Amino acid sequence: MKLPILPALQWGAQYNRELLVSDLVAALIVTIMLIPQSLAYAMLAGLPPEVGLYASVAPLVLYTLLGTSRVLAVGPVAVISLMTAAAVGEQAALGVHSYWQIALTLAFISGGLLLLMGFLKLGFLANFLSHSVVSGFISASGLLIAASQLKTLMGVQASGDNFFILIWSLIQQIPNTNVLTLAVGLLATGFLFWVRQQLKPLLIKIGLNKLAADIVTKAGPVMAIVVTTTLAWQLDWPDAGLKVVGTVPQGLPPLTAPLWDLTLWKDLFVPALLISIVGFVESVSVGQTLAARRRERIEPNQELVALGACNISASLTGGFPVTGGFARSVVNADSGARTPAAGLFTAIGITLASLLLTPALYYLPQATLAATIIVAVLSLVDFSIFKHTWRYSKADFAAVAVTLASTLLLGVEIGLVAGVVLSLAMHLYRTSQPHIATIGLVPGTEHFRNVLRHDVRTSPHVLCLRIDESLYFANARNIEDRLNAEVADNPKLKDVVLQCSAINDIDASALESLEAIEKRLRDAGICLHLSEVKGPVMDRLEKSDFLKHLSGQVFLTNYRAVQHLCPEIIQTKSVL
Amino acid sequence: MKLPILPALQWGAQYNRELLVSDLVAALIVTIMLIPQSLAYAMLAGLPPEVGLYASVAPLVLYTLLGTSRVLAVGPVAVISLMTAAAVGEQAALGVHSYWQIALTLAFISGGLLLLMGFLKLGFLANFLSHSVVSGFISASGLLIAASQLKTLMGVQASGDNFFILIWSLIQQIPNTNVLTLAVGLLATGFLFWVRQQLKPLLIKIGLNKLAADIVTKAGPVMAIVVTTTLAWQLDWPDAGLKVVGTVPQGLPPLTAPLWDLTLWKDLFVPALLISIVGFVESVSVGQTLAARRRERIEPNQELVALGACNISASLTGGFPVTGGFARSVVNADSGARTPAAGLFTAIGITLASLLLTPALYYLPQATLAATIIVAVLSLVDFSIFKHTWRYSKADFAAVAVTLASTLLLGVEIGLVAGVVLSLAMHLYRTSQPHIATIGLVPGTEHFRNVLRHDVRTSPHVLCLRIDESLYFANARNIEDRLNAEVADNPKLKDVVLQCSAINDIDASALESLEAIEKRLRDAGICLHLSEVKGPVMDRLEKSDFLKHLSGQVFLTNYRAVQHLCPEIIQTKSVL
Incomplete structure (x- = not known):
């Protein structure tokens, strides 16, 4: 099957009312899920919450036009947001440019690199990230992200160059914990874990149909937000030291442009390349998993082009680096999305939210957003790979362990590169000593x-x-x-x-x-x-x-x- | 065969008078050959000529004790001298330390790395330099060295960041050529080529035995030096603009110490590592070729230890990075060396030369030394590899071509690294697309x-x-x-x-x-x-x-x- 340059032409020609209804329902569910997620991941990347909404509009539209997966949903994701925070934080500390502008520029460079890789048919490069390295990296990222959110959950200031220093710094801050913040954060976390694990079977047991139960479950984070926001507003919790999101500007995503600063581009090149590759691997893995279920296939080199266009569009509309996310794509597929048009409808939903809903976010407790992030990323942490690889192959075990340890100790960029270099070196060493x-x-x-x-x-x-x-x-x-x-x-x-x-x-x-x-x-x-x-x-x-x-x-x-x-x-x- | 830690104990126990005579004759021939070569390679490395003599003493003694090849001769070699010039030149330009002290430090770091690799049994690392990369690198180095000597042959000043700029700068200098210098240089070059290619058969034809013809032929550079030095002295050529070596201090190699400057060490780390690996590969290749002829074998990891000790000894006695050289080792073997003791005797010969002969070097024309270098290194340049690899394997052809071109354009360090990275990348790419x-x-x-x-x-x-x-x-x-x-x-x-x-x-x-x-x-x-x-x-x-x-x-x-x-x-x- 040769894919057209604009895959949208293919499915667009056969669009009908039945497909429209399916796609609309899916878009509604995904929109409800994306609003808190977008705010939370923007916060994780160190950006104002509205930037998360901006980054969820244009990329969804572009992917609808260019992507080869029918159900992939593109937007901010946890690991890429963490990598963005690491890359932008370093540059912003220099004080030359504003944090947001650097993030825009990072998305632009990353998009350019993805486009270039797509045109050069370099999709195969992603194969050099072994499954062991990706597992170790994702688990370490999950731990890093969760740790970074604990300070918001406790209502304290803490920072650290690596995971262990950060944890130590949090332990030292325990006496300064804001009890109200911690209570809100822990209750939200507990609630979200309960929703994730037990609400859906319960709803089905009490007689809801599966789709309705699904919608209610996916709306868990929205419920947590509505309840805690209302309480914070009515009970004047900010006066008691609870940090809230505050004023979120109301309006359409703004038109923006990347910084044209050669020194900055040079410094952002390596982080942008790593973000591109990790984003591509995550997106293609999700896309392939979902395509295989539906006996469809995705075209990696076209995906590079699509993701490149998504990131460039994000940089031009006030966003930051994006990619195809696992959770939102699965929800999109499970909710019945049939064509990429569901993405387009989701984009419209998010736009409406950023036009109309932002004033309601003033009293949203930051601890609630931290709770949604923690619950989402802890599912990424999977230590069973250690047991499997230890039994099967010590070289793979070493790749997982080194990637995980170096990501926790030395940061996301060095950790990922160390894992790739080690896995290639071990492969070469083995082939240099033939049986x-x-x-x-x-x-x-x-x-x-x-x-x-x-x-x-x-x-x-x-x-x-x-x-x-x-x-x-x-x-x-x-x-x-x-x-x-x-x-x-x-x-x-x-x-x-x-x-x-x-x-x-x-x-x-x-x-x-x-x-x-x-x-x-x-x-x-x-x-x-x-x-x-x-x-x-x-x-x-x-x-x-x-x-x-x-x-x-x-x-x-x-x-x-x-x-x-x-x-x-x-x-x-x-x-x- | 398990080798002892001190291989000298093995052959030393069986040493006798017959072996002594063979070794003494070989040592005499090698000494005669090494004097001009040592002066010339020191000049190539940008150092005073006597440093070449110093670098030929202690390393020979250390290799005698620790090396596993019976005939390898260690000292300054062309490619390592070129790499030394590149690494030291960059640091010396900063003006913090003197050129010579940086060269000593480079030898020390390189020696330390070799020792470390030896103790960690990392000899296998040399296998990752493919034959194609080594060929391209050696040919490019030969061209770079020859080009760098042309200015001395012409008696002009010229410099360039890469081979082509250097050649262009030499062309612009043609009007400033010192005719006397050029005449001496060209005659010496012509004479040395003639000696190398035609003298030996001629001498055998007129009745000399093979050994005597060999000695006379190897002494060609010495003849050129004696004749041009005498002429320069008698005819007052320095007054006519011919550059001579000048005052060379008389005496034993001095005791020296590397610089303990952490910034310098950090900057010299990569060049030292590359010098270590290239030196090791050159030395082991020569050693294995000569060992195979005599049905002996050498032990790569012990060679690392021996070369490490040689370089550290060079840095402590006023020298610069050294390794086992092809020409001198072949001459040593051909002249009948039977045990490493020949190296010890050569070291004594060079010591005597630096004690007694240095005043006689005052009037030695630099153009003569340049001629000996040019004749020696042009034999390294071998373009037939292009034809072979083009026919056999385009990937190998690409490795040769990229290594050669990037060494000529971007210098020895980047060139070598580019070749290794490319050859590994092509291997990985090929295995990622299996048949x-x-x-x-x-x-x-x-x-x-x-x-x-x-x-x-x-x-x-x-x-x-x-x-x-x-x-x-x-x-x-x-x-x-x-x-x-x-x-x-x-x-x-x-x-x-x-x-x-x-x-x-x-x-x-x-x-x-x-x-x-x-x-x-x-x-x-x-x-x-x-x-x-x-x-x-x-x-x-x-x-x-x-x-x-x-x-x-x-x-x-x-x-x-x-x-x-x-x-x-x-x-x-x-x-x-």
Whole structure:
């Protein structure tokens, strides 16, 4: 299926009334859910709450036009907001530009990079973020975000360069806790956990249908906001030290422009790149999961273009970096969204909210927003990956552990880069130390297996080796060493057969090593043969002089090599 | 063979008079060759000529005690001197410390890093410098060095941030050329090329024995120096604008200490690391080449320790970064050195030279030294690698070309790093896009091959696929996509068999993908089977739950899978 440049043309042509109703219902539910979420994530990013609403309008429209997922909902998400806070905070501390303007610029650069990656078809780059690194990073981000919200929940000031310093600073602040704030925060948190885990079954039990129960449950954060805001207003809680959101400007998202400051762009380049990649990975994972359920597919390179346009539109309408969010997309899908038009209707809903609802947010307690964030992000923290990877693969365990620890200790950017670099380094190290098996014939078959693991037949004159790795510069010398050692240990040797079934490539450095091996064996009176060389590898070897000089032959199968070189180990088969 | 910590104990115990004579003769020849070379490389590094002599004494002694090659000669070498000039020049321009002291410190840091790598057994790191990158880097370094000496040959001032700017600056300086200097330089260059290429056969033709012809030939640079120095002195050439070496202090290498300046150390860290790795690679390559000729072997991790000690000793005795040099080691071996004691004797020879000969160097023309450098380094420049790699592997060609171009344009450090990063990135990219072959049975065998390349038998109900790569995070998603597409294209499918003969590892991310593939196939009513799973991979799969849920079976061979699933494609064999 070739997708059009504007995927909206495809589904738009078939739009009808039935689809419209489904999409409208979904949009209503998502809007109700997004209002508190947008305010909360803007706060998490260090921005005024209305910016969260602005960032939820234009990106939704752009994704509707350009995206390939039918149900993905784009807007502020927790991890990207945390990364934005880290990147913008550092620059804003310099005092040259305002915090908001830097955030706009970050969204613009990130959008530009996403567009560029899309045009260059670099979607595959996301594959280099392994599942282990992403897991460790997301869990660490969840913990960092939750910790950052605790100070709002306690009504104190606290800060720290890393997770542990922040926690220590919070502990020191315990005596200064504002009891009213803490009470509101804890009650809201408890309520939201209860809504998330127990309200829906309860509602269904008392007779509500599933859709209604769903809407009520998703509206949990709105209920918490309405109740705490009303109480704060009626009981004058701000006078008792409870911090509220305060004046939120009323109106449409403003038109804005990024800062054109080359030094700032240079400093924001790396954070913007990391935000782009993490946002893309999160968005594509969500999109693929939801598409697979509906037997549809998404096109990663088109997604890059769509997300790039979303972020640029966010930067031009007063927003900050956005991506496809997990929670909102799942809600969108579960609520019955059928086409991306649901996103468009959600955008209209949010616009109405920012036009009409903002005065009502004056008395909204910040602790309530902190509670919604904490409840949302703690579901991201998943330590079961430690157990799985420890059992299955120590290298993956190390990738999870290092990513998690370095994100908590050194921050989101260094943590993520450390995880990627470590996982690539471990992969390269492993391939530089290849497993090489001496193999023999499995009796009664034409199949060869490791002499150490299977009961196989071998000949003292013919050594069959299977190198379990492509030959390339990083392992060429190891293979030379191993072959030299094997030859030294087998004085009766006349032939060496390399079974190449696991060799997927031979680069120029490895070809030099093969030539050196061949020459050394020839000097010792030993022939070198190859067997089971794959097509692509053979094509390439034929372009070199190696096969012309080769003292031995290239056999189609290792069995044929043995038939030719030491038939006795096969013939004895019939004696048995 | 386990090597002792002090390899000298091994050969020292068997030392005798015959070995002594061989070693003394070799030492004499190497000393004669090293005097001009040491002066020239110190000049190349931007240091006073006597520093080259100092750097050739203590390192030779330390290598004699600690090294594992019997013939490697350690001292200043061209590429390391060039890298030293680049690193020290940048720091010296700041004006805080003197050039020489920074060079001493660089040698100290580099030595420390080598020792550390040796103790941590990190010798394998050198494997990540592919042959293509090293070739490109060495050729570019040769060109850079030759260009840097042209100004001395012309007797002008010129400088440039990169090779092309430098050449352009030299062209602009042509009108200012000192004709006498140029004449001396060109004659010396011509003479040295003639000695190198034609003198030895000539001497043998006129009746000299091979050893004597060799000594005379190696003494070529000394002859050029003696003749031009004598002429410069007798004819008062310095008055005519010819630059000479001038006063060289007479005496033993001085005791010195590195600078203890943390900022400087931080700035020198990356250059020192690159110098260590390049020096190690050069030294080990030379050592291995010479050891293989004599059926000996060298121990890379012990070499790291030895070279580390050599560099630290250089920094404590007025020297600069050193490593095992190709030319001097070959001369040492060819002249009959039998044990590392030859190095010790060479060190004594150089010490005598720096005690007694330095006054005689006053009138040595700098152009003569430049000529010896040019002739030495142009032999490093080898463009045939372009042709070979272009034919064999475009990825290797790209690695050579990018390393060469970026070294010429951006300098030795960036050039080298660019080459390594590119070659690793290309390797990772390739493994992230694995070759996946649909395979069928080769009639009359138990062997399976690609349906596109071989005339093989297949069944419409059973799809056999061979994935030509280990499964890891970077390719897990591609494999999922390919399998989904294959299944969509084959509506009659009942069984999919993955032949795992080329899969050397399955990491945690890939295991998740396999589980997703298995689940999707099961939902579509298709069984997933594995065949020819290797021992180490099977061990790991058994630690996960994958095999418990697997809808199909794990077959020892793909042939058995076919016997079980679609015996009809085998039975027809007997009909033929």
